[in-house]
Amino acid sequence: xxxxxxxxxxxxxxxxxxxxxxxxxxxxxxxxxxxxxxxxxxxxxxxxxxxxxxxxxxxxxxxxxxxxxxxxxxxxxxx
Numbered sequence: 001x002x003x004x005x006x007x008x009x010x011x012x013x014x015x016x017x018x019x020x021x022x023x024x025x026x027x028x029x030x031x032x033x034x035x036x037x038x039x040x041x042x043x044x045x046x047x048x049x050x051x052x053x054x055x056x057x058x059x060x061x062x063x064x065x066x067x068x069x070x071x072x073x074x075x076x077x078x079x
Contacts, residue, residue, distance in 0.1 A: 021069045028061025
């Protein structure tokens with residue numbers, strides 16, 4: 001790899017579109033981690049449902065963000 005391709009790679013990796021997708025993945029990751037520590041509902045059934053909901057939404061955000069990043073990178077390499 002030449003020395004001038006390193007700054008160009010960093011510039012591409014830090015574009016506004018990719019930074020938004022990184023934020024989606026990070027938000028999903030945080031939501032998955034937070035889903036295990038939720039416990040403020042009066043009944044354990046509601047706690048379980050809330051934890052499941054947070055986990056599923058976080059999982060969806062992580063997976064969709066990773067697929068979107070892969071799509072973005074692959075579509076830019078084809079051009």
